[in-house]
């Protein structure tokens with residue numbers, strides 16, 4: 001038997017790539033081991049073109065953001081489902097100084113295109129501390145990752161093109177022009193195994209710099225703000241009265257365990273902005289597949305051209321995956337160029 005692609009790993013990266021290749025008419029088997037941890041199962045799924053205290057534009061934002069909005073809503077329309085929620089991100093100013101600084105930053109047209117003309121500050125003030133007002137970042141939103149992964153899994157299960165279980169390099173018969181797995185010969189195998197790639201002998205030479213993150217889920221009775229709020233931490237309204245609060249960043253103790261310190265940190269930050277009481281109902285931890293140069297790892301293995309990787313999505317998998325998977329599919333199927341900053345060929349001399 002033959003098939004075009006075996007995709008190993010179904011977080012956001014594997015889901016998006018498998019969908020795009022399937023829609024191009026390729027035969028795709030999507031595989032995932034539910035016993036392994038997944039960053040996508042923990043992540044808030046926020047897409048945000050302007051990040052950090054300095055409103056830094058996300059890498060390639062002008063390409064990524066129009067594309068991702070079209071991509072996720074396109075799947076929703078095709079399958080008659082809902083998992084993508086376009087929202088603005090409200091950023092209350094901490095002081096008059098910050099208000100002045102931010103207004104100066106938004107004078108730059110490259111930044112201004114992602115900021116609302118004016119924010120309805122009053123609509124937030126019942127729940128959020130905002131004595132100095134705030135600004136709203138547009139073209140933002142969140143992807144319900146649990147639902148997205150469930151829907152994409154269902155799509156491939158129905159086509160009988162899903163494998164539940166682990167696939168390692170040892171299970172593969174790698175040749176120059178194909179890869180055998182069980183009784184199927186694939187044209188290519190693409191690893192979308194997230195941070196587990198560090199244990200994958202085919203790709204463990206790539207310079208990862210994983211970042212642990214923690215996130216809380218809380219009940220906040222009556223909280224009815226529909227947009228995401230961000231000041232040091234984000235408050236993401238999942239539905240009325242239910243919020244997610246995140247996230248922490250830690251480069252040590254890289255395990256998937258929650259900690260009291262993580263919870264205390266998030267609580268201390270959220271108490272600064274949230275005016276109403278809340279009750280924590282869940283705490284989760286995950287490891288982001290970040291890289292040393294903060295660019296994704298995409299491309300084919302330098303010695304085994306039938307094996308590839310689509311990973312290193314770091315803190316922004318939901319924003320990066322659609323545009324870059326589309327580009328990777330054109331590279332694989334049409335011989336087009338890959339974004340050089342994302343291509344793993346940049347690491348080969350290492």
Ligand SMILES: Cc1cc2nc3c(=O)[nH]c(=O)nc-3n(C[C@H](O)[C@H](O)[C@H](O)COP(=O)(O)OP(=O)(O)OC[C@H]3O[C@@H](n4cnc5c(N)ncnc54)[C@H](O)[C@@H]3O)c2cc1C
Nearest residue numbers: 009011012013033039040045046167194213286316317318
């Ligand atoms: C607390 C926290 C908050 C975050 N918030 C956001 C956010 O708001 N927005 C955003 O864009 N990103 C966010 N991120 C980052 C986001 O989680 C990652 O960018 C993204 O999930 C990476 O996706 P991935 O598919 O590459 O990896 P994963 O989601 O980790 O998926 C890898 C999959 O591969 C499977 N797998 C691995 N090895 C094998 C194998 N050998 N065989 C079979 N299956 C295998 C695993 O089971 C897993 O399902 C957050 C992360 C954390 C921890």
